[in-house]
Amino acid sequence: LQAFVWDWPLEQTVPTFVLALVLWGVAMFAACWVDRIKKSHDLVTYGEILAYWKGEAVDRDTERGRRERMIPSWMKAIRTVGMTLLAMAVGAFVGYGGAALANMLLG
Template sequence: MEFSKQIKKYRLDSKLSQDELAEKVYVTRQTISNWENGKNYPDVKSLLLLSTLFHISLDTLVKGDLEEMREQIKAEDIKKWNRDSLIFSLLLVATAVLAVPLSLYGDVVGIVIWLVIFGCAIYYAGRVEKQKKTHDIQTYKEIMAFTEGKKLDEIEKYRESGKRPYQKLLLAVCAGLLTLAVSAVMIFLLR
């Protein structure tokens, strides 16, 4: 949160007008207005008076509400995760479903189109994997907790980390079988 917004937020929380705040910190109303609009910043003496008046530390006044900033970053991470996961899922389905029709009916152009879709799917798979490593989420339960903005406690995290190797193997086998089944159905339908 910007410093100018901090001053306004705490002034409004304290139910003070700009005039009343100016009187309490020994400046003019115009000075308060300039602080709140980001035109200039208070000197050290005024900062001390403001932190005392608002009953907050200088860190909180100057840096802003760190918890609010963390939550905002977390929300952005979750939004990015959801977007990239959706794009990857759609590209993965398109890669599996369109492989046979594009190769049979599109000849070389169809194969090139499929390769572009496949390349995009690989790119988004890399993005999703990078986010999984950044946030240390691998298992289904960890991913679901992350998308809901929650964290697993230490015991649950330990249990889930034991499941990771098995879930990766199972996921790879299921993805291969699904791709094989979709390809077989597509070949059967198109002949």
């Protein structure tokens, strides 16, 4: 959208969009691959994932592991949505503040 507002030619915008789409696709592929491994091997915490990745025995009998496994899926969804909204608010605040600061400094 910003490319059309700034009146950039297509020769500049198309490669940028293609690169962004390719990088997004690679990141999504990696995320889905890791989640599939986590689900098939019952890995929840970062320590369990590291132990599995290093080839060590996975200790699932930790306090955090038990606590994470007891959380219902609807609560995990609520937590994810809440963290996403919080991250969006912080990003908007920092972006708006940065733009206001740049406008104030640069005139």
